[in-house]
Amino acid sequence: MMVLRESIIMKIHYGTAIGALFLTVIHIMMRLTQDFHESLAYENVIANYESVGYALLLELLLILISVHGFNGLRVILFEMNQGPTYEKVVTVGCLAGMAALIGYGSRTIIMTSMGMT
Amino acid sequence: MATIHPKLSDELSQTVVSSTKSVKIKIKRSNPNVNSEQKFDDFVVPIEKWTTVLDVLLDVKSHLDHSVGVRYSCRQASCGSCGMKINGKPGLACFTKISELDSDTVTVEPMDNYPVVRDLAVNMDRMINNHKKVMPYVIREDSEIDAESGIREFLQSPENVDKYIQFSSCIKCGLCNSACPTMAMDKSFVGPQALAQAYRYIADDRDKGKNKRLKIIDESHGIWRCHFAGSCSQVCPKGVDPAMGIQLLRGYLLGIRD
Numbered sequence: 001m002m003v004l005r006e007s008i009i010m011k012i013h014y015g016t017a018i019g020a021l022f023l024t025v026i027h028i029m030m031r032l033t034q035d036f037h038e039s040l041a042y043e044n045v046i047a048n049y050e051s052v053g054y055a056l057l058l059e060l061l062l063i064l065i066s067v068h069g070f071n072g073l074r075v076i077l078f079e080m081n082q083g084p085t086y087e088k089v090v091t092v093g094c095l096a097g098m099a100a101l102i103g104y105g106s107r108t109i110i111m112t113s114m115g116m117t
Numbered sequence: 118m119a120t121i122h123p124k125l126s127d128e129l130s131q132t133v134v135s136s137t138k139s140v141k142i143k144i145k146r147s148n149p150n151v152n153s154e155q156k157f158d159d160f161v162v163p164i165e166k167w168t169t170v171l172d173v174l175l176d177v178k179s180h181l182d183h184s185v186g187v188r189y190s191c192r193q194a195s196c197g198s199c200g201m202k203i204n205g206k207p208g209l210a211c212f213t214k215i216s217e218l219d220s221d222t223v224t225v226e227p228m229d230n231y232p233v234v235r236d237l238a239v240n241m242d243r244m245i246n247n248h249k250k251v252m253p254y255v256i257r258e259d260s261e262i263d264a265e266s267g268i269r270e271f272l273q274s275p276e277n278v279d280k281y282i283q284f285s286s287c288i289k290c291g292l293c294n295s296a297c298p299t300m301a302m303d304k305s306f307v308g309p310q311a312l313a314q315a316y317r318y319i320a321d322d323r324d325k326g327k328n329k330r331l332k333i334i335d336e337s338h339g340i341w342r343c344h345f346a347g348s349c350s351q352v353c354p355k356g357v358d359p360a361m362g363i364q365l366l367r368g369y370l371l372g373i374r375d
Contacts, residue, residue: 005335005336006335006336006337006339006340006341007335007341007370007371009341010341010370010371011371014371075341075342078303078337078338078342079299079302079303079342080302082303082304082305082338087337
């Protein structure tokens with residue numbers, strides 16, 4: 001079932017963790033450029049989305065967290081139960097969940113950055 | 118029917134009489150081939166300061182209850198047969214002195230993560246099969262027996278031996294697998310014993326089977342399922358550090374070691 005070797009998947013897992021951590025730090029640092037409550041005001045949040053650079057950061061963060069999170073879930077589920085059919089269902093389910101979350105999150109980012117709110 | 122020689126009988130009774138201390142041993146009893154009942158049987162046994170858990174169990178078998186099921190052989194921590202849970206921690210019965218336990222009551226149970234055969238004896242097929250799976254032997258095309266020059270040696274430097282020597286102390290007692298939390302959850306996990314042995318042969322510079330072994334352990338229930346709890350290294354009676362071996366193996370797979 002697995003197309004990729006587990007070591008490749010785990011390299012992706014570790015890489016996405018480091019990447020997500022780095023981007024999250026940037027994301028939080030951006031909150032500190034002004035008063036925290038002000039940075040979360042509706043207009044400022046929309047302005048963030050409408051900035052292409054920031055929208056790309058959010059999109060990248062979404063992809064990294066989705067890939068890392070769903071692979072982590074796959075690993076946990078593999079430990080809870082075993083068997084070829086179960087593992088196939090878990091792998092396909094996690095890939096589907098990952099794609100759905102990235103799709104739905106991207107839709108939000110794209111629509112908001114285009115002013116479709 | 119076997120009879121005890123009168124002199125030997127005297128010696129046994131003298132041993133018992135000379136002891137001023139005793140310990141209560143609680144032995145977990147079960148026989149899955151008969152029924153699912155599990156119970157603890159208590160016995161009080163005289164001890165000396167050098168008495169081991171295995172000595173106590175053999176005393177119980179000799180004098181109190183012949184039916185206690187326990188596997189043992191060498192009595193000197195070399196064969197790895199008498200692994201069991203002693204006061205909740207995996208250990209070798211022959212290598213654990215009662216005096217070290219600092220308790221008036223000693224509870225012995227079969228090792229976790231293995232099916233029980235009877236009482237304290239467990240089925241170790243899973244560990245042996247995983248051990249075989251990682252090809253625990255030197256793999257190479259050529260031989261130490263050379264057609265032209267006769268017998269030759271594959272020499273190693275002391276530095277090369279240092280890389281794996283501690284891992285070759287493994288006696289296959291299975292305590293590491295018993296202590297491993299992933300083994301408890303994942304019935305397909307290869308386990309710390311086999312992974313440590315995979316490292317032992319990969320790190321051996323006479324061996325040429327590195328890629329084959331790495332491929333075997335690099336699967337969904339292989340090396341990556343280790344959570345680095347480190348309990349395997351804590352319980353090893355021979356000082357092997359499987360947790361470190363696993364991290365070193367990961368180095369090969371992540372490309373940070375050659």
